[in-house]
Amino acid sequence: MLQHIQQARHKIFTQANTTLIELYWLVGRTISHKVQSEAWGKGVVSELARYIAQHAPDIKGFSDKNLWRMKQFYEIYQADEKLATLWRELSWSHNRLIMTLKAREARAFYLNLAVQERLSVRDLERQINTAYFERSKMSAKLSPVARELHPTIEQSFKDQYILEFLGLPETHSENDLQRALIQHMKAFILELGSDFIFVGEQFRLQVGNQDFYIDLLFFHRGLAALVAFELKIGKFSPEHMGQLSFYLEALDRDVKKPHENPSIGVLLCHDKDDEVVEYALSRHLSPTLIAQYQLQLPDKALIQAKLHELLAQEWERDK
Numbered sequence: 001m002l003q004h005i006q007q008a009r010h011k012i013f014t015q016a017n018t019t020l021i022e023l024y025w026l027v028g029r030t031i032s033h034k035v036q037s038e039a040w041g042k043g044v045v046s047e048l049a050r051y052i053a054q055h056a057p058d059i060k061g062f063s064d065k066n067l068w069r070m071k072q073f074y075e076i077y078q079a080d081e082k083l084a085t086l087w088r089e090l091s092w093s094h095n096r097l098i099m100t101l102k103a104r105e106a107r108a109f110y111l112n113l114a115v116q117e118r119l120s121v122r123d124l125e126r127q128i129n130t131a132y133f134e135r136s137k138m139s140a141k142l143s144p145v146a147r148e149l150h151p152t153i154e155q156s157f158k159d160q161y162i163l164e165f166l167g168l169p170e171t172h173s174e175n176d177l178q179r180a181l182i183q184h185m186k187a188f189i190l191e192l193g194s195d196f197i198f199v200g201e202q203f204r205l206q207v208g209n210q211d212f213y214i215d216l217l218f219f220h221r222g223l224a225a226l227v228a229f230e231l232k233i234g235k236f237s238p239e240h241m242g243q244l245s246f247y248l249e250a251l252d253r254d255v256k257k258p259h260e261n262p263s264i265g266v267l268l269c270h271d272k273d274d275e276v277v278e279y280a281l282s283r284h285l286s287p288t289l290i291a292q293y294q295l296q297l298p299d300k301a302l303i304q305a306k307l308h309e310l311l312a313q314e315w316e317r318d319k
Helices: 002-038 043-054 064-077 081-087 092-099 102-114 122-127 130-134 144-149 176-183 183-193 238-253 273-283 300-318
Strands: 160-162 196-207 211-218 226-236 264-271 290-294
Touching: 002 064, 002 092, 043 064, 064 081, 064 092, 081 102, 081 196, 092 102, 092 122, 102 122, 102 130, 122 130, 122 183, 130 300, 144 290, 160 183, 176 183, 176 196, 176 211, 176 226, 183 196, 196 226, 196 238, 211 238, 238 264, 238 290, 273 290
Parallel strands: 160 290, 226 264, 264 290
Antiparallel strands: 196 211, 211 226
């Protein structure tokens, strides 16, 4: 019974929200056309806002600023029907955030992300502030075996993870990092992606008469594979790879279910030299990847410059 009530309430809310967003679209279209055909200016729109406030004081959301936003909303999406089904599913607060983005590709990305992962406005704002779109284009450094065993793996991991929500100082221990990630697991999974399911911390592996412990173990639903995270507070070193390969072998032999795909290893380092990483991974025989974590919000300009540099390098290789 409760489930039916909750489903009905959600359906009512969704329908009401869609109707409201479509109304804002229509209002924005009207104002846009009036500005073009009858030279409406700020004075006319301000007068319209006052008229609505006087004659329908119980109706909120039609201030002169919001009316101009509705015009912008219409003009951004008027020639982009492919995105219409997405922005209709989001609240006006979600749409206002996404409207601030200049690039069509970025708007499409965040619309999809917000709908698919049901992001709150606060979570969506964080993803935009951490340059989630740009970082999604910069996949983690992968071993050839990882690509071979998991053809879609690049869509599931990033080169850099932003962990500003941990509140850790730059000088910290691996235990500090692990404890903070456990305490903020919901935020960490938001950063990783909704397909990640947390399995456990210090996950015990028994090989022979010895016990070994994986820092963090996850399961990825899309890849149908266990994902072992090893945390390194310093700079990446090739010697780290041997330990992680050993863990993956133990997971595949003793923990992995028959229907699951080979386990994946992630070395999450505070710093790395990309050339050293490339050398270390080029002939590595385990499905592993190297990524970097950062404890402060990123400089978007630097990330965009790095992305352009990587794209230019790829273009040169493909020539």
